[in-house]
Amino acid sequence: xxxxSTILAAAVAAAIAAPASAQTxxxxxxxxxxxxxVSGSIKSIGSDTLNNLMTxxxxxxxxxxxxxxVEIEGKGSSTAPPAMVAGTAQxxxxxxxxxxxxxxxxxxxxxxxxxxxxxxxxxxxxxxxxDNPIQCLSLQQVDAVFxxxxxxxxxxxxxxxxDLGLTGEWASKPISLYGRNSASxxxxxxxxxxxxxxxxKDSVKEQPGSSTVVQAVASDKFAIxxxxxxxxxxxxRPVPLSSKTGEKCxxxxxxxxxxxxxxxxxxxxxxxxxxxxxxxxxVRGEFIKYVYSKQGQEAVLKDGYFPVTQAxxxxxxxxxxxx
Amino acid sequence: MTSTPFDTVAAKGRAQSSxxxxxTDMKAVGEPNLWAFGGALAFGxxxxxxxxxxxxxxxxxxxxxKPLIVVTQADGAxxxxxxxxxxAFRPGPEVLATLxxxxxxxxADDGGLASRSLYRIGNYDIYxxxxxxxxxxxxxxxxxxSGMMFIERLEWGPFIGRxxxxxxDDQERPxxxxxxxxxxxxxxxxxxxxRQIRHIERNLIGDINHRLESERxxxxxxxxxxxxxxxxxxAALQRFAETEKVLQAEYAKLAxxxxxxxxxxxxxxxxxxxxxxxxxxxxxxxxxxMYPANDLDLMGKLAVYASRWWEFVSDEPREANTEGGxxxxxxxxxxxxxxxxxxxxxxxxxxxxxxxxxxxxxxLVAIVRISVNNLxxxxxxxxxxxxxxxxxxxxGGSIDGLFFPERLPNPTFGTGxxxxxxxxxxxxxVPVVIVATEEALAAVPRSMREGxxxxxxxxxxxxxxxxxxxxxxxxxxxxILAMARGAGEVAPLMLVGVxxxxxxxxxxxxxxxxxxxxxxxxxxxxxxxxxxxxxxxEAGKPMxxxxxxxxxxxxxxxxxxxxVIRNRLKRKFAGSQF
Numbered sequence: 051x052x053x054x055s056t057i058l059a060a061a062v063a064a065a066i067a068a069p070a071s072a073q074t075x076x077x078x079x080x081x082x083x084x085x086x087x088v089s090g091s092i093k094s095i096g097s098d099t100l101n102n103l104m105t106x107x108x109x110x111x112x113x114x115x116x117x118x119x120v121e122i123e124g125k126g127s128s129t130a131p132p133a134m135v136a137g138t139a140q141x142x143x144x145x146x147x148x149x150x151x152x153x154x155x156x157x158x159x160x161x162x163x164x165x166x167x168x169x170x171x172x173x174x175x176x177x178x179x180x181d182n183p184i185q186c187l188s189l190q191q192v193d194a195v196f197x198x199x200x201x202x203x204x205x206x207x208x209x210x211x212x213d214l215g216l217t218g219e220w221a222s223k224p225i226s227l228y229g230r231n232s233a234s235x236x237x238x239x240x241x242x243x244x245x246x247x248x249x250x251k252d253s254v255k256e257q258p259g260s261s262t263v264v265q266a267v268a269s270d271k272f273a274i275x276x277x278x279x280x281x282x283x284x285x286x287r288p289v290p291l292s293s294k295t296g297e298k299c300x301x302x303x304x305x306x307x308x309x310x311x312x313x314x315x316x317x318x319x320x321x322x323x324x325x326x327x328x329x330x331x332x333v334r335g336e337f338i339k340y341v342y343s344k345q346g347q348e349a350v351l352k353d354g355y356f357p358v359t360q361a362x363x364x365x366x367x368x369x370x371x372x373x
Numbered sequence: 374m375t376s377t378p379f380d381t382v383a384a385k386g387r388a389q390s391s392x393x394x395x396x397t398d399m400k401a402v403g404e405p406n407l408w409a410f411g412g413a414l415a416f417g418x419x420x421x422x423x424x425x426x427x428x429x430x431x432x433x434x435x436x437x438x439k440p441l442i443v444v445t446q447a448d449g450a451x452x453x454x455x456x457x458x459x460x461a462f463r464p465g466p467e468v469l470a471t472l473x474x475x476x477x478x479x480x481a482d483d484g485g486l487a488s489r490s491l492y493r494i495g496n497y498d499i500y501x502x503x504x505x506x507x508x509x510x511x512x513x514x515x516x517x518x519s520g521m522m523f524i525e526r527l528e529w530g531p532f533i534g535r536x537x538x539x540x541x542d543d544q545e546r547p548x549x550x551x552x553x554x555x556x557x558x559x560x561x562x563x564x565x566x567x568r569q570i571r572h573i574e575r576n577l578i579g580d581i582n583h584r585l586e587s588e589r590x591x592x593x594x595x596x597x598x599x600x601x602x603x604x605x606x607x608a609a610l611q612r613f614a615e616t617e618k619v620l621q622a623e624y625a626k627l628a629x630x631x632x633x634x635x636x637x638x639x640x641x642x643x644x645x646x647x648x649x650x651x652x653x654x655x656x657x658x659x660x661x662x663m664y665p666a667n668d669l670d671l672m673g674k675l676a677v678y679a680s681r682w683w684e685f686v687s688d689e690p691r692e693a694n695t696e697g698g699x700x701x702x703x704x705x706x707x708x709x710x711x712x713x714x715x716x717x718x719x720x721x722x723x724x725x726x727x728x729x730x731x732x733x734x735x736x737l738v739a740i741v742r743i744s745v746n747n748l749x750x751x752x753x754x755x756x757x758x759x760x761x762x763x764x765x766x767x768x769g770g771s772i773d774g775l776f777f778p779e780r781l782p783n784p785t786f787g788t789g790x791x792x793x794x795x796x797x798x799x800x801x802x803v804p805v806v807i808v809a810t811e812e813a814l815a816a817v818p819r820s821m822r823e824g825x826x827x828x829x830x831x832x833x834x835x836x837x838x839x840x841x842x843x844x845x846x847x848x849x850x851x852x853i854l855a856m857a858r859g860a861g862e863v864a865p866l867m868l869v870g871v872x873x874x875x876x877x878x879x880x881x882x883x884x885x886x887x888x889x890x891x892x893x894x895x896x897x898x899x900x901x902x903x904x905x906x907x908x909x910x911e912a913g914k915p916m917x918x919x920x921x922x923x924x925x926x927x928x929x930x931x932x933x934x935x936x937v938i939r940n941r942l943k944r945k946f947a948g949s950q951f
Contacts, residue, residue: 101873259905285506
């Protein structure tokens with residue numbers, strides 16, 4: 051966990067001061083320039099968290115290149131690697147980095163590793179009902195709520211809201227848990243970072259989609275659930291989190307995600323099948339460039355996530371020899 | 374309760390009458406059964422009617438323009454938006470602590486309950502939220518001021534606020550701000566220009582890209598067949614370079630045209646201001662529709678309502694399917710169901726004919742029949758897995774290897790598509806047709822067959838001229854049932870070809886016109902997607918009902934037409950029998 055957020059913080063803060071306001075783009079991001087001769091088809095299979103963002107990118111890309119066919123399926127990050135190995139998809143959006151087993155399977159088929167591009171930043175949010183007065187949770191508390199093994203180091207299970215410090219009518223009410231299904235990258239990431247690789251409680255109600263988690267929390271006053279920040283609605287509230295008990299909690303916003311104060315900030319990846327010994331075909335190359343353009347990152351804002359900076363864009367683009 | 378003499382008399386009377394009834398056995402009369410059956414029927418009808426009414430009401434009211442309410446709160450903050458829904462809630466102690474004693478007393482008198490309303494405030498680009506809850510006790514004033522505009526945009530969702538200024542061809546035109554007719558004319562002109570840009574980009578440039586792509590594939594095909602570096606390949610490469618040059622020149626010209634139009638388009642802008650005063654300037658052409666929500670009369674509202682419905686059924690989706698229309702989904706559902714019928718009807722009927730008319734009725738046929746009946750009970754997702762594994766990967770993969778090697782590694786048939794989806798659903802529904810057809814064939818009287826055979830007709834002639842016409846209405850019923858089941862099925866489709874966004878219809882102007890390998894959109898999946906996958910599930914809810922209404926309507930229309938066709942056939946065959 052520390053590893054993840056430090057990398058993210060370092061990457062973002064490295065070249066440019068993080069954007070001051072939550073909702074601005076890095077002004078260094080370039081306008082996308084249309085080139086000629088781009089056609090063909092793109093198929094993307096993977097993350098549900100990234101499903102809408104991929105669609106927005108596809109819509110924007112289609113506006114530039116009307117004859118490029120873009121098809122998008124999003125049923126969970128774990129569906130991306132098999133689809134890429136089978137060759138049914140060229141893009142595999144994932145809300146977690148690929149596991150080494152998945153990379154190995156890919157390498158066995160193609161002889162090289164898949165390339166990852168970091169398209170957006172997400173603050174994986176822990177949502178509660180809008181009437182819930184809770185102000186701050188540490189990762190250890192989150193672990194005590196969601197995990198049965200409690201590897202975070204707390205020895206007391208949190209079964210009621212009273213265990214998290216709430217009083218009044220909340221004190222005796224059991225916490226109702228919502229989460230994602232195991233195909234989801236969000237499930238894997240949350241398990242790794244917030245549960246310290248422990249096991250989920252059996253009482254976590256696994257939902258098939260990010261939005262479903264939010265809807266479930268919205269309709270259940272005593273619920274808590276985790277999902278991408280982009281799916282927030284007026285009926286739920288993301289709880290500020292701290293990485294250690296006693297530390298100051300950081301809200302799930304762009305500034306805290308960039309600085310690394312928010313402990314569940316993560317990159318959202320798109321994996322691409324790029325043969326390092328061959329030039330990337332124009333459709334895929336242009337799509338990646340589009341993702342890192344001003345228009346592409348504006349779509350990120352539109353979907354409720356946080357844009358990446360030009361520094362990251364530069365790094366990933368030059369790694370793919372696109373700049 | 375005290376008992377009066379009258380009660381006692383009545384009770385005695387009831388007792389007497391019940392003893393009288395019991396003289397004839399209750400079971401024999403069947404009275405309780407009748408009540409139970411009738412009650413069950415009534416219950417079922419009420420459930421179905423209630424469901425249809427719920428969908429219908431929610432679907433029909435979604436597009437109706439609602440007033441825009443400006444709410445002033447105690448702290449001076451103002452919120453403008455469409456009222457969405459309201460609920461009662463119990464403010465917590467930390468909320469109560471911030472209130473003045475009078476409000477606290479009102480809430481306490483109501484048993485600790487207060488109410489709040491959800492407003493759709495739009496302006497996502499400015500607020501970073503599109504809905505907001507407002508507690509009623511914090512409201513000092515509500516108004517529906519004239520001049521508040523609801524502006525639907527191509528991007529970022531609706532804007533709610535006032536028009537601050539209009540610029541046409543870089544000339545500021547303050548007169549147009551209040552002039553609705555003039556603004557509408559300017560808007561129409563801007564939209565026409567936008568459509569022209571889209572036509573150039575999509576149709577004309579799209580055509581060039583299509584030709585370029587097919588040339589490129591042709592070269593690859595030659596490279597694969599003849600080998601790279603062979604004279605044929607070199608010649609093809611040369612030809613390709615020439616064609617490419619010509620097409621690039623055409624492309625450059627069209628792109629310049631589009632660019633010029635876009636530059637012209639950017640000179641016509643509209644400046645909007647939200648309730649707090651923040652301004653936003655956008656191209657007038659990126660406004661889909663705007664109306665002064667509080668100043669509309671009934672005709673105006675009807676016009677907005679009709680135009681929204683028209684956009685919904687005739688346009689493509691925008692903004693990750695949360696806005697715009699569902700035309701590709703309607704088309705996908707329709708084409709898939711038609712393909713399904715084309716496949717399932719002959720297969721089912723031929724199978725049933727063989728089973729009933731030709732096969733020797735023995736143990737084997739009995740086993741086959743049981744298997745067919747059991748097939749109908751297999752969960753549909755199992756068919757989806759089979760379709761993906763067998764049709765898409767095995768069949769489609771070999772088709773790709775044999776016929777489309779130049780496109781690999783991009784699969785053509787080797788992934789989900791409308792053909793595989795239709796075939797999967799055909800498998801799913803074929804038992805329905807087989808069973809219905811067998812029943813229909815069995816219902817043809819033996820005497821008729823024997824008569825025909827006695828007249829010297831062969832077995833096939835008998836089937837063709839006597840049995841099939843008589844059985845036709847029953848067969849059609851089976852096909853209709855299969856169609857109804859297939860059109861509403863979603864689970865297996867998610868595995869074999871339905872996608873969230875398929876930019877191209879399975880039918881278009883390029884050879885071979887029918888593109889059976891393409892993924893497609895489906896209304897059923899669209900409902901799932903909008904309701905449970907969209908960024909803002911709150912905004913998605915009304916669209917779920919509208920799409921459901923549309924899906925029910927589409928299936929209804931398809932079934933009705935099939936029933937009409939069946940009745941026609943029935944009449945035709947009834948007339949030709951004797």
